[in-house]
Amino acid sequence: MLRVSYGELLAQLKQSFEALGYSLGEYESAATSVLSLELWGFGGLALLEAALPSLELHKQWAPAVTYESNALMLDCFQGSALFGLIPSMELIYVKARQHGVSRATLVNCTEPEFMLPLLMQVCQRGYYASFRWPSTEDPTRLRWVLLEGDVTGIRVDSKIWQASAPLEASVSIEVAQSDWDFSSDHSDPEGQGLSLQDHWGNTALQALFEERYMASVTIDPWLWSRLQDLGRRVLVPSTEASRSGAGAD
Amino acid sequence: MASPITDPLTPAHAVTGAVFDPRVSTVIDDGAALTLRPAAVVMDLDRLGMMQPSRLSFMRTLVRRMVREAWRITEVCFALDDEGYGEAIYCLEAGPETYHFVVFSKPLEDALRNDRVISNQWDLTMALVRGQLSDDQLDQLRRNVPLQEAGRMDENVLVLSRANRSARSFAEVVARLATGQQPDVERLKVAGYLCRTTAVYGSGKFGMAGWHVVKTSCRSFRTPFSGEMFTCYMLRHFSCRQVEHIARRQSPGTAVTIAPEIERYIGIGNATGLGMAPFLIRHPVLISHWMIQREIALARILNQTDCDAPKRYALQSMLRRVVQHLQETTVTADYQTSRNQILIAACLALIAKLSRRAFCAGLTSGGWKVLLSFVEDHYGPAAEELVQVLLFELYPHLVDPLEESMAAEERLDLDSGMTLVELLVLLETHYDWALNIDFDDPNHHALFWYRSEEKMEPRLGDRACDAGAEREMPLLIALGVRQCFDAMQRFLADNPDSLVVDFLIAHPDQLATVRRVQTMCALPYGDIRGNLSDRNLEPMHLLRAKLSFFGVGKFDPKSKLWVRNTMFQGAPIIADLSQDLNPDHWYFPTAPVL
Incomplete structure (x- = not known):
């Protein structure tokens, strides 16, 4: 395994996503999402590895957004939540600002975990967000996590969570000004799809994220090499003439 | 200390925070409002190309910290052969922290010596490492540091760099030392260094410690680019020891060491190309932070009303020093020579003005604002930029505390609910x-x-x-x-x-x-006001702006696209760090008189 710094990984991800044809704003956010999930223990790099084949095959469309009042439906057309969802997420947030709470259903979405960093950005503006998805074991039950933005990482009911299995392709999102505004049919997520690591206070949680940030990232050399190969697509072949475009010897 | 910026003329926006009026910006500083120069002036690309190094430049900041905190630098290993090839290790003890500077010196054919970043062989390669250095780590460094971009470092490495011997000065200085002579000061005026670095990498590249790690766990290098600057400082020291060593091996009976006065005048050369320009565009929050600190410093000074005789004399003295510095600066580009000549003329004219009673009476009543306004009107913006940084030297207590505010998190926020x-x-x-x-x-x-x-x-x-x-x-x-x-x-x-x-x-x-x-909109000094796709673009302006924040001198453009300059010329040498000296007497350095 290869160790890279967070900064090095971020720069490589940006360049690789740029090579896939995404715009500056999109690839910057996507790179940050992968990094954040890796930092928080949600396996951002593993999720990226799963998403890469389809991302390389075709540029992903932005989701189709339909809404009525503060209820939204986002169809990702079997695409990853890595790209194209920022405007939609912002719309969910704006609707919550207008109505106190807003709800969105995300369907046909691969790697919906990539929504979590976007939701955190909403939380950092003082909002609460919840994320629900159906349980494969018990279809009558929903798994549910509540996000608060008072630390720079995923915080779930004063606990920190780590993914143990990929999320389902269909998830529901709620954004609210207060946690009292959420729907009443929440299920207790404990033990459901996300493994509870421990109970953490804010200080300890901050220290944990800091500790992770201070360490370098371990990445499969094969994935690193693949990202580098992708990134090389933005480079321009060198010629004698082009060398003069950087200064004389 | 300055608090977040507010603007009384424009209502603060609900989400994005306070908003600047583009014509005038105000900052609340210790409860008082300071008016800063408008972004249209400060961030104009042409004006950025006139920036001068100042007390807030990273080299100056680093040297102050080294002296203030009594950093102790010792030679751990100096294993060079007769030609100066081998390796050297230095240990830095900065309070409770320990670092090591490791440098490898290898033979290089003259034909392969190249300043471009695309080169892949160098006379010297080096790294700054935190903590103690084990044998395993040293082996890793031996294998990887000479490869530079093609090598892999670990998270204990903070900085990676390389340098070449100066074709103009290295061999000549060795020859003089070997025959018992000091380096020729006249030659050092032309090339004031023995080695020239061509790239200095930090911030997590090639597996090194990321900036977040450095900022939070390396107190000595917590401010931007301080690790990179220290690496160059150590390179300067090593280059002097290396020429002394070669001279001693050549002629043990007659060789002498470099006199301290001359060693101080030996800096480190640097060659910089377009690589610096994208950084300025990609880090608008950081650049805004740097510019705001400079502007706050200037605004604080312009609020002072003590333009008295001692301060005017001090300013005259500094202007004379600038004149000498520029007269001793040799550049190849005609336009840069012309700019230097114009600055010399402006300095001489201002020195004369500052001796006139009527002019000084105007300053006494109107303050430094009158002076700067006069300088811009009569001598142009380049002279104004120069006088500003000289004024910084008169008020260190107003300027130096701002050096701790030069770091910023690069984050752009979206307000999607705005109409x-x-x-x-x-x-x-x-x-x-x-x-x-x-x-x-x-x-x-x-x-x-x-x-x-x-x-x-x-x-x-x-x-x-x-x-x-x-x-x-x-x-x-x-x-x-x-x-x-x-x-x-x-x-x-x-x-x-x-x-x-x-x-x-x-x-x-x-x-x-x-x-x-x-x-x-809330950080108006973040975006450079220029068209980077214009056919008449002067990329040199971008390089000069960033290099002025580093603190380089002897700005010598070799074309529109790259520049040579000198770092740490005049700065205290390691032997000075333990002395009770003023760490700031090396701006616009002048040649020593022996």
Whole structure:
């Protein structure tokens, strides 16, 4: 395994996503999402590895957004939540600002975990967000996590969570000004799809994220090499003439 | 200390925070309002190309810290052969922290010695490492540091760099030392260094410790680029020891060491190309932070009313020093020679003015504002920029505390609930400089920036004749603003009550511009006001702006695209660090008189 710094990984991800044809704003956010999930223990790099084949095959469309009042439906057309969802997420947030709470259903979405960093950005503006998805074991039950933005990482009911299995392709999102505004049919997520690591206070949680940030990232050399190969697509072949475009010897 | 910026003229926006009036910016500083220069002046690309190093430059800041905290630097290993090839290790003890500077010296054919970043062999390669150095670590460094970009470091390595011997001075200094003579000061005026570094890497590249790690766990190097600057400082020290060593091996009976006065005058050369330019565009929050600290320092000084005789004499003395410094500066480009001559003339004229009673009476009543206004009116903005940094020297207590505020988190925030009309007004108000550019004129959209396959070196291409425009780097802020503005106008025609989020759902490719504009409206010194695709672009202005923050001197452009300069010339040497000396007496260094 290869160790890279967070900064090095971020720069490589940006360049690789740029090579896939995404715009500056999109690839910057996507790179940050992968990094954040890796930092928080949600396996951002593993999720990226799963998403890469389809991302390389075709540029992903932005989701189709339909809404009525503060209820939204986002169809990702079997695409990853890595790209194209920022405007939609912002719309969910704006609707919550207008109505106190807003709800969105995300369907046909691969790697919906990539929504979590976007939701955190909403939380950092003082909002609460919840994320629900159906349980494969018990279809009558929903798994549910509540996000608060008072630390720079995923915080779930004063606990920190780590993914143990990929999320389902269909998830529901709620954004609210207060946690009292959420729907009443929440299920207790404990033990459901996300493994509870421990109970953490804010200080300890901050220290944990800091500790992770201070360490370098371990990445499969094969994935690193693949990202580098992708990134090389933005480079321009060198010629004698082009060398003069950087200064004389 | 300064608090977040507010502007009494414009109501603070609900989400993005306080908003600057583009004509005048105000900062609350210890409860008092300070008026800063408008961004239209400060961030003008031509003016950025006139910036001078100051007390807030990173080299100056580093040296002050080294002296203040009594850093102790000792030689651990100095294993060089007769030709100066081998390795050396130095230990830095800075309070409770320990670091090691490791340098490898290898033979290099003259034909392979090249300043370009695309080179792959060098006379010297080096690394700054935190903590103690084990044998295993040293072996790792031996294998990887000489490879530079092709090697892999670990998270204990903070900085990686390389350097070449100066063809103008290295051998000549060795020869003189071997025959018992000191280096020729006249020659050092031309090339005031023995080695020239061609790249200094930090911030997590090639497996090294990331900036976040350095900032939070390496107290000694917590301010931007201080680790990189220290590496260059140590290179300077090593280069002096290396020439002494070679001279001693050549002629043990007659060789002498470098006199301290001359060693202080020996700096480190640096060659910088276009690679610095993208940094300035990609870090608008950081750049804004750097500029704001400078502007706060200036505004604090302009609020002083003590333009008394001692301060005027001190200013005259500094101006004389600048004149001597510029007279001792040799540059190859005619236009730079001309600029230096104009500055010399301005300094001499101002020295004379400061001796006139009527002029001084005006200063006594009007303060430094009168002086700067006079300088700009009579001698131009380059002289004004120079006098500003000299004034910094008169008020260290107002300037130096700002050095701790030079770091910033690079984060752009989106306010999607803003109405699109509001955003349009922000664009018109804060980015009028960009909207005034006619991009339909091919000359205003002539150049493109791209990364070469050769070490990802940033290069400039001409759309009319060079390949690669389809892969250009997204550095054209002004063009992006124009395109965003046009798209917004079209969208508003059909959706007059829309919000920013509605626009972004229809135009997700505008996300970066919208986010940047909304953030930068509160940080007006973040965006450089220039068209980076203009056929007449002077990339040198970008390099000069960043290099002035580093604190380099002897700015010597070799073309429009790269520049040689000198670092740490005049700075205290290691032997001085334990002495009770003023660590700031090396601005605009002048040749020693033996």
